Amino acid sequence: MPETLRKTFAKWHHWIGVFCASLLAIFCLTGGLCTIGPAFDHWVSPLPPSISKVFHTPSAESVAVATEYMEQTRGEAPAFLRLPTPQDPVFRLIRYDGNAFQTILSLHPETGLPFKDKPSLETGFFIALHSTLYLNRKVIDFIGLFVSLAGLGAVISGILIHWKRLKSDFQLLRLFSPTPRRALDFHLFCTLIALPFLLTALVTGVWIESQHLVEDFSPRPVISVTETESQKNLPAHLPPEAYKELYQAGAHYWGKDNQGFFLIAPHQALLVPSDGKSISLTRPHLALTQIGVKSWNIAPSTDKNISLTAFVKGLHLMRWATGEMRWVVSLSAVLLWAALGAGSFLLLMKQRSALNRRNACPSRSDKIAFSFAESFALSAFGLLPLTLLGLLWLEWLSPKIPLSLSIHAPQGRVDAFFCVWIGLSLIGLAFSLFRWVGSFPFADKALRLLWKITLKGSVFFALALPFITLLGREWRHLPLLPNTASLLLEGHFVLFGLILFMCIRKNT
Numbered sequence: 001m002p003e004t005l006r007k008t009f010a011k012w013h014h015w016i017g018v019f020c021a022s023l024l025a026i027f028c029l030t031g032g033l034c035t036i037g038p039a040f041d042h043w044v045s046p047l048p049p050s051i052s053k054v055f056h057t058p059s060a061e062s063v064a065v066a067t068e069y070m071e072q073t074r075g076e077a078p079a080f081l082r083l084p085t086p087q088d089p090v091f092r093l094i095r096y097d098g099n100a101f102q103t104i105l106s107l108h109p110e111t112g113l114p115f116k117d118k119p120s121l122e123t124g125f126f127i128a129l130h131s132t133l134y135l136n137r138k139v140i141d142f143i144g145l146f147v148s149l150a151g152l153g154a155v156i157s158g159i160l161i162h163w164k165r166l167k168s169d170f171q172l173l174r175l176f177s178p179t180p181r182r183a184l185d186f187h188l189f190c191t192l193i194a195l196p197f198l199l200t201a202l203v204t205g206v207w208i209e210s211q212h213l214v215e216d217f218s219p220r221p222v223i224s225v226t227e228t229e230s231q232k233n234l235p236a237h238l239p240p241e242a243y244k245e246l247y248q249a250g251a252h253y254w255g256k257d258n259q260g261f262f263l264i265a266p267h268q269a270l271l272v273p274s275d276g277k278s279i280s281l282t283r284p285h286l287a288l289t290q291i292g293v294k295s296w297n298i299a300p301s302t303d304k305n306i307s308l309t310a311f312v313k314g315l316h317l318m319r320w321a322t323g324e325m326r327w328v329v330s331l332s333a334v335l336l337w338a339a340l341g342a343g344s345f346l347l348l349m350k351q352r353s354a355l356n357r358r359n360a361c362p363s364r365s366d367k368i369a370f371s372f373a374e375s376f377a378l379s380a381f382g383l384l385p386l387t388l389l390g391l392l393w394l395e396w397l398s399p400k401i402p403l404s405l406s407i408h409a410p411q412g413r414v415d416a417f418f419c420v421w422i423g424l425s426l427i428g429l430a431f432s433l434f435r436w437v438g439s440f441p442f443a444d445k446a447l448r449l450l451w452k453i454t455l456k457g458s459v460f461f462a463l464a465l466p467f468i469t470l471l472g473r474e475w476r477h478l479p480l481l482p483n484t485a486s487l488l489l490e491g492h493f494v495l496f497g498l499i500l501f502m503c504i505r506k507n508t
Contacts, residue, residue, distance in 0.1 A: 017154035022376035030130035032333025037123035038088035064240035065112030100128035148205035190339035204316035375429035382454035389461035462497030
């Protein structure tokens with residue numbers, strides 16, 4: 001490769017990569033938690049000892065009782081009743097409030113009746129943070145398309161840069177060497193492991209976000225009054241017998257253990273199977289329509305053609321990863337976050353040393369670009385894990401928090417998370433910009449102190465979280481020994497803390 005072309009690729013990989021990596025790190029952490037949603041829900045809101053941990057297929061009678069509670073929450077917003085699975089052996093009644101999916105009731109798998117459960121911040125928060133960042137739909141579509149395209153460019157340019165030296169770099173792999181070499185080795189090693197998942201997410205992300213933008217800016221078809229009236233084919237209240245018939249039909253089509261969830265909306269009632277039951281990675285379903293006073297028509301989805309967009313979306317949502325494979329996807333997300341962080345730290349170290357040379361005369365644009373890159377990296381690789389881990393600590397300590405505090409409610413914890421994360425990110429950006437102003441000599445020390453607090457605080461929270469979990473089981477009246485899924489999830493926290501510790505060793 002010509003040297004000039006290699007330098008062009010290197011500049012693209014460095015500067016586009018560092019801004020893209022900061023946003024991609026958010027999607028990695030939240031997406032990794034989304035793939036192991038049931039295990040995370042059990043960790044946040046453990047099941048009481050009265051519920052058997054052994055999975056039993058729910059009876060049609062318990063399904064009929066549980067659907068009564070779904071009917072009570074029926075409105076303009078869709079409601080979901082997630083059926084018991086081996087990973088999550090209880091009914092979960094979920095509502096979508098426009099931003100996040102929130103579990104409003106947990107129901108007993110044998111009776112269909114609700115059991116006492118505290119309001120908790122479950123996987124729905126991370127699904128919303130991953131898919132929308134709590135922003136406007138069109139804004140997040142632009143951001144997602146930029147991140148996907150820039151990420152693809154950074155990956156391809158990185159492969160072209162390191163292709164000839166890849167073998168020698170891995171032969172000299174030293175994860176405990178001095179800081180610049182350690183950061184490069186972490187970047188190469190973790191990226192190579194997570195590269196298949198990264199390419200899958202980026203390529204499918206480009207397709208999905210481009211389709212969303214086309215839908216957003218294309219003219220919407222005018223719906224006639226007759227079409228609108230034809231959709232209103234559901235009564236105000238569906239009896240339990242209708243859901244019972246729908247559940248039995250689903251058991252006939254997919255098997256009793258492969259049921260996914262009920263979806264009830266103003267114009268439709270559907271039963272959807274669990275993930276991985278369709279080779280096209282789409283969502284087949286059974287639709288319920290009323291044809292008489294007490295007679296129902298249950299029909300499968302009529303679209304026989306495999307939609308390319310639906311297939312790509314199923315690929316992006318990892319519907320092919322079931323069971324233990326979801327833990328592999330989650331682990332690769334942690335490693336990818338480490339790779340992005342190591343690459344960003346390496347660029348910032350090199351750029352800082354270049355700006356601080358005695359004979360260097362950096363321009364104002366170079367200083368501003370470095371300040372924004374540093375603040376983005378601080379937000380994604382320092383403050384985001386610190387606030388997320390603090391949120392998880394708050395979840396486990398919430399039984400000891402007085403009920404009068406608004407932070408006890410899930411929405412209060414979401415507001416606290418965004419206030420702390422965005423507030424500290426803006427403070428870091430201000431310190432980084434003030435560093436270049438002569439009248440604020442304290443800014444550089446303050447920024448270094450903020451880096452130390454966030455990184456070392458994240459290490460402490462990640463490594464201590466399994467211990468507080470084990471101690472907290474006592475006041476939750478749970479068995480002292482957690483289940484395998486909880487141990488695997490806490491192992492992720494330990495690995496996350498060790499990676500952070502190795503990245504900051506001898507550097508802060």
